[in-house]
Amino acid sequence: MRLGLIMGEVGSGLRRNVSMVISVILVTFISLTFVGVAILMQMQIGQMKGYWYDRAQVAIYLCTSVDTTGNCSQAEATKGQIAAVKTQLDSPALKPFVQKYEFETHAQAYKNFQDQFSNSPIAGFVTPETLNESFRVNLKDPTQADILIESISGLAGVQNVEDQRGYLDQIFSVLNAASYTAIGVAVLMLVAAVLLIATTIRLSAFSRRRELGIMRLVGASNRFIQTPFILEGVFAALIGSVLAGLAIVGIVQFFVQGYLTKALQSTTTLVGVSDALIVVPILIVLGIALAAASAGVAISRYLKV
């Protein structure tokens, strides 16, 4: 009986200001979509870090006959110098940090280069001699690259020691900035959504002030009076957040998996639909909680007895 009555109140309230309810739905939809995108971007960064940091190596480039930088003076690194680097890597000081290392000869470097730049005219200009020989070192903990850099870069015949994570960090910082932007936009939109919900509920309460006055006069409990209004706000926000959830799944399904994966040709892993499905309940709960809170605050001044 009471539930039916409350639901009836909710229905009439929603019907009475349809346009406001639609605007609440749209604003929550857009704002929560931004929130979802930001969360997905953070997930993407996390995944890429996991994937790439495992593959990131420290490269020890040895001198070629044309190099003048580092410890080089236009002389090819000698066999002795190469052996010294190798000894250093095997020494008890470095051994505990190194997982494995490989030596890349001129020929291998040339081959990799040709593969990588096969479509580029630059491939025709390089010769094996101009490409550095190098040690490719995988560390047990990729964050400890500094130890290697310090102990190796001083050795004769070493042109440069490079931590490849440096390249990745740039990509991550770009993605991070993008996701913070999305969060910023989302926060602004959420503020708008909260205010809009509050206004809608005030309007709804105002249009029913006669009923509210009589309810208060005859002793309807505060909970009974405020529940329809809170449900009204929650209902609108629920529709908005479900739409946002669908949008997030759609973006992942059709844009990320459908377009980006093809465009990037599996050079990296991308977030999948299963990740999106984690985000959807977060959005729905966030939407409902915000709506309930703002509607509750908006209606509270009508409850003062």
Next chain:
Amino acid sequence: MIRFDGVSKSYSRTMRPALNSVSIEILKGEFVFLVGASGSGKSSFLRLVLREETPSTGTIHVLGERLNTLSSRKVPYFRRNLGVVFQDFRLLPNKNVFDNVAFTLQVIGKSKGFIQEAVPDVLKMVGLAGKSNRFPHELSGGEQQRVAIARAIVNKPAILLADEPTGNLDPATSAGIMTLLERINLGGTTVLMATHDAGIVDQMKRRVIELISGQIVRDERKGGYQTQAIPIQRLEEEEQSAALSSVTTELPDDASTVMWRRPAVEPEEAPQ
């Protein structure tokens, strides 16, 4: 039933208090008229009883509850024991007669079965048995007020507050409403009615409490709208000082109206 102890009520905007140290007790089953000019504090009195306001000073007890300390969470449950009727009826225009009365019971969580039984009963009692499907705009003023009374008493309240219930009605209709209120009072409900209607008050011969500028100037059993006895001291003084004025005191009703009111407004000036 209702007890005011030294109650004053000031609104922040005005300097003069709406009620000024009012002390009074109204007992169970009484029928009390609250009379006085507009702005004399009648409505403030009723709002205080309803706990729509809290007093600035003094204490109010209603139905065994001390209203000053009643928490706002308990106010709705307190109000279920009070019925209220207004001059402007305050019916819901989009609900028919039955639903207007049933609404009261619905919002305090009564069962459907109870509502189906109680509402026709109370409509019969107020004389609207055949009109439960009418809408307020299809009813006359008197009938609308009967709906409002039905709504106020359907929950069998211990106290019925009426704020000028006959203010918008013609004398014949008003008499009908008063008969109804009297019948409700005979059923054991305390009735507290604020009114300007001199005819009704004079005819009913019930307890009359008169307020002027927020102070009780008269509390008379079986009183009229204007008092028969003349209790104000200044008039006697005037009698002594000016023999002519005694003529007016001998005229009981209409002529004394102006005379006896004046002193109460400015009691400080009386002793000279």
